[in-house]
Amino acid sequence: MRLFLRLLRYAAYLAVAGILIGAAALGTAYWLISPRLPSVEVLKDVRLQVPMRVESADGKLIALFGETKRTPVRIEEVPAQLKNAFLAAEDADFYNHSGIDLGGILRAVWLTVTTGSKHVAGGSTITQQVARMFFLSPEVSYTRKLAEIFLAFRIENALSKDEILALYLNKSFFGHRSYGIAAAAEFYYGKTLDQLTLAECAMLASIPKFPSTGNPLSRPERAKERRAYVLGRMLDNKFIDRPSYDAAMAAPDNAQPHEPPVEVDAAYFAELVRLEVMDRLGNSALTDGYRVRTTLDAGFQEAANTALRNGLMVYDQRHGFRGAEGHVEIPVNAGTAQWNELLAPWRTVAGLVPALVLSSDANSATLYLADGQNVLLGSEAVQWARRYQDEDHRGPVPKIVADALKPGDVVRVARDSKGEWTLSQLPTAEAALVALRPDDGAVVSLVGGFSFARSKFNRATQSARQPGSGFKPFIYSAAFERGFTPASVVNDAPVSFPDPSRPDGVWTPKNDDDTFQGPIRLREALAKSVNLVSVRLLDAIGVRYAHEYMTRFGFTPEQIPQSLSMALGSAAVAPMAMARGYAVFANGGYLVDPYLVTEIIDRDGKTVYRAEPAVVCRTCPDHSVAPTATATASASSGAASPLSTTAAPSDGAAHTAARAIDPRNAYLVTSLMRDVIRRGTGSAALSLKRNDLAGKTGTTNDHRDAWFSGFNAALVVSCWVGFDDFSSLGRGEFGAKAALPIWIDYMRTALKDVPEQAFDMPPGVTKVRIDPATGLLAGADDPGAILEVMKNEDAQRLATQPPPTDEAAKQHEAYDVF
Structure with missing residues (x-):
């Protein structure tokens, strides 16, 4: 018994000594590392990278510019179900601990000691992950881990739990250039946060662990396993009940790419805007969340796109069919999977859809589109497809459909004004x-x-x-x-x-x-x-x-x-x-x-630039002379x-x-x-x-x-x-x-709804009667006289000119007249 008590006393001494040594070591580490730690006060006003948004004059989205897709949200905008999914996946005790999970850290230490690897799971709370996201490199080292712990304590002292969670949700990477939960919900499901189902919440919460290799697009099976894990953790932590768990586990995952809903097709215009805004604001223009309002009219732009593309295609078809854009060999008994693979190298361009010719005969051809449609083109659809020879010559009209389209051909089809599919091709001319x-x-x-x-x-x-x-x-x-006038006569001669x-x-x-x-x-x-x-x-x-x-x-x-x-x-x-x-x-x-x-607005709603163009004022006195070449x-x-x-x-x-x-x-x-x-x-x-x-x-x-x-x-x-x-x-x-x-x-x-507006005759212009043959003023009794407009002084000058003699009239016909 004495031996046991003695051993117990020694063990207590060793424990106390270990604690003291550990505390001393921790204190020394803090003393060494602390001066190099950044201030966490910056997190109170953190400026996350947000793409530049370019809008039309009527507020429609033209383009988003920036390497990251992010839409910051306030924690109040995050549904409880979504918050719980992330807490279950990453840190269920988040709202109770002081920044670190001591049990998790001890487990990580034990695994490190027993396995000899620094790459072990567990040990990082959401607060620690925020510290790592904003302040630390991805380096794996004991020093970096200690810095992470010390920063976590500082962050907990500086920010509320909701503020920390908001930073985590807005900063996390979800793969496919999507940063932040709102951007991820939009990209994978095309939804806002309040529209997400429980299964979708769990899937999104599972992504940050493996954003590139575990998202539902890159590795759908692995992503579903992670989703199941998150749902299980939500059940264990009583965030959801059993029926909700069962329904979410059985739900299919419908993730697919959803790019931001660009509402106006104006890529050339948008690129000019990007260059101008970067010239004004520098490279940060693409990451500081600016909203750029422009002069573009969305309806007019759609009309411009349609008119230009239709005009080019009409011109192009006027000069003949250049043949298939490509040709592939279709395997015997091939199905949609093989056809899709054959069509994969081609993409839709300006509404011209690539199509694979499956069969053709005298009267029709069957074409397959990548979306699974089969399109039947009759002989009328290929009447224009006379073989192109050069810009001035075409071949004869195809006698049968098979003359223009052969199985294995990859061609373009487009919908006509009636919504029917018709044969087309990419124009080679531009406009x-x-x-x-x-x-x-x-x-x-x-x-x-x-x-x-x-x-x-x-x-x-x-x-x-x-x-x-x-x-x-x-x-x-x-x-x-x-001194010339609209009535001046000039000789059209060699x-x-x-x-x-x-x-x-x-x-x-x-x-x-x-x-x-x-x-x-x-x-x-x-x-x-x-x-x-x-x-x-x-x-x-x-x-x-x-x-x-x-x-x-x-x-x-x-x-x-x-x-x-x-x-x-x-x-x-x-x-x-x-x-x-x-x-x-x-x-x-x-x-x-x-x-x-017209205007550039920062993320806080403040206008940082407003255009002040020079505007025509017809009632103002002319305040300047004609601009010089240098000025323009x-x-x-x-x-x-x-x-x-x-x-x-x-x-x-x-x-x-x-x-x-x-x-x-x-x-x-x-x-x-x-x-x-x-x-x-x-x-x-x-x-x-x-x-x-x-x-x-x-x-x-x-x-x-x-x-x-x-x-x-x-x-x-x-x-x-x-x-x-x-x-x-x-x-x-x-x-x-x-x-x-x-x-x-x-x-x-x-101009559909624009009323006609006359070009008003300005002061100093007069209407006169002229002889259409000579351009000179005509007499009041001249039956062949016509009306013409000219400046007052020119009319007065012509009024003083004597009428042309017969000899002058003859010379007028024979020589240059200026």
């Missing part, structure tokens, strides 16, 4: 469309190509294409400043100019149809897009003067050639620059800067971000757009462009049944570019069609045929 408000430059629609997924190159702002005849209105505007750059040393411009009309008034010349008249007009006013004048419309000197070819649209511009230039005519002579971002370079060059708006000073006058040209000049050019639509190359736009439209077609040499730029008082739209490699669109593919239909389809929607 771009820009629409902006002429009074302030707000960009309401922008499409930079057929599909952003297929090509990130933004043709609306980054391209440098020749506008062809679409540039002529700017030449006419310059001429009206030099002409040659010296040009040392050509082999024969001579440049001989031509009209598109190689015909000549002789003397013709400028109004008629623009309506018919007569090339030689524009060349003679430019020669008369001088290239140097015109080159400088073009900068009034926002073009830079580098974009405009200093030669007579300027008259034929040999400049290098993007649709955005053309829309900006045409806006000067639409708004009565003011230059506006296109812009996209940044907005028209296409470099970096041509769309950003510099926040204006607080002086109200600084927010008024600068006058670029005389309002009378703008009215006269607009008047001519209205005739382009009423009876000229843009007459197809009469289908819109509106009297307030003006615009101009444009086509370049060999039909490499097709344009239509037009407007009314409310909207300016520029549309371009062409190939990225500058190939020809094919014979006959003028702007009126390739680009104008897209413009019309867009305007049909954009």
Whole structure:
């Protein structure tokens, strides 16, 4: 007995000594580690990474930018069932302990001693995991574990339990770039937290342990095992009852990827916004939870997408079927699993769905889609599919369906206007469309190509294409400043100019149809897009003067050639620059800067930026002269971000757009462009049944570019069609045929509920009667006289001119008339 008591006493001494040594060691460790521990006070105002949200003007989601998907939630927004699932999975005693689980730590220590491994399960409370998430590296070491414990105590002293749990739920990684419980619920189940079932709560609570290899998409069986474990722990801790447990265990898991519900297809626009916001706020713009409101109109953007894609597909089918996009061998007795595997390399692009031809005969073909549908195409669906040879030649119409479609072919199908499936193909040509408000430059629609997924190159702002005849209105505007009038007569006749750059040393411009009309008034010349008249007009006013004048419309000197070819649209511009230039005519002579971002709001709801664009004020006195090339370079060059708006000073006058040209000049050019639509190359736009439209077609040499730029008082739209490699669109593919239909389809929607608004005649413009043959004023009794508009001083000047003699009339017919 004495021996036993003695041994017991020694054991007590050893225990006390062990405790003292342990305490000393722990104190020493704390003394060594504590100075290096970060302050946990930062957790009181932690700023979790949240992606940047880009919205349309009407609040619809355009894009989310950022490496992480996260939507922070308050603990009050987390249902009790979901909280209990996480507590059961990670730390059932969370609300009772002081930051650590002593039993768990002792178990972990025992396992470490007995197994010799540092990688053992257990021992970390939710508080410790928060410490590790925010302050520590994933390194496995005793020092790191001690630091974690010390930090846990500090966190418990600094924050409430609910605050700690909220940090854990918002910070945890759930796989597939999803951080935080709200993002995980959205991604895996497409639900908000209050919509989750018990089984889904348990599944989500099981993921943070193995976020990459144990989530329900990557390893569904392993994930279901973890879900069962969590449900069992919830039952053991009396968080749920047996019937709820049984029902959740039996529930199937319906997890599948749910990307954020993008409501507006405007990827090209969104990328421009991203670049501008990062330029303003730096790289943190993508992680600090900013909400960016933009000028984009969701309905107009949908109309732009539809018009551009339909227009490109119509053009593409006009030139024939290029055959299957791919061909695969279909195994005998293959089923849906094999067909899906064969279709896997192809993805849907802009509504064009890949399809596998299973069989075909004379009258029909059966196609399989990746969603399990079987589509039957009849002979009418392949009537357009004449074999493409080149842009100007096609083969014969297929006599039977099997001539166009063969088993194993991978082709594209799309729904037509009636909702029926029809054969299609990815267009090889590209297009771009820009629409902006002429009074302030707000960009309401922008499409930079057929599909952003297929090509990130933004043709609306980054391209440098020749506008062809679409540039002529700017030449006419310059001429009206030099004394010409819409009634001025210029001879449409052959002409040659010296040009040392050509082999024969001579440049001989031509009209598109190689015909000549002789003397013709400028109004008629623009309506018919007569090339030689524009060349003679430019020669008369001088290239140097015109080159400088073009900068009034926002073009830079580098974009405009200093030669007579300027008259034929040999400049290098993007649709955005053309829309900006045409806006000067639409708004009565003011230059506006296109812009996209109206407001940037931080995560706390505070506005950190608000656009203050220069706005047209027709009733204000003109406070500035026409802008110079230097002042407009940044907005028209296409470099970096041509769309950003510099926040204006607080002086109200600084927010008024600068006058670029005389309002009378703008009215006269607009008047001519209205005739382009009423009876000229843009007459197809009469289908819109509106009297307030003006615009101009444009086509370049060999039909490499097709344009239509037009407007009314409310909207300016520029549309371009062409190939990225500058190939020809094919014979006959003028702007009126390739680009104008897209413009019309867009305007049909954009102007649907917009009342007609007349282009008011400004003071200083008068209507006069002229002789249509000479362009001179006509007598009151001249039965052939017509009405024309011109500036008062030009009418007075013509009134002082003597009537032409017979000899002068003969010379007028024989020689150039300027």
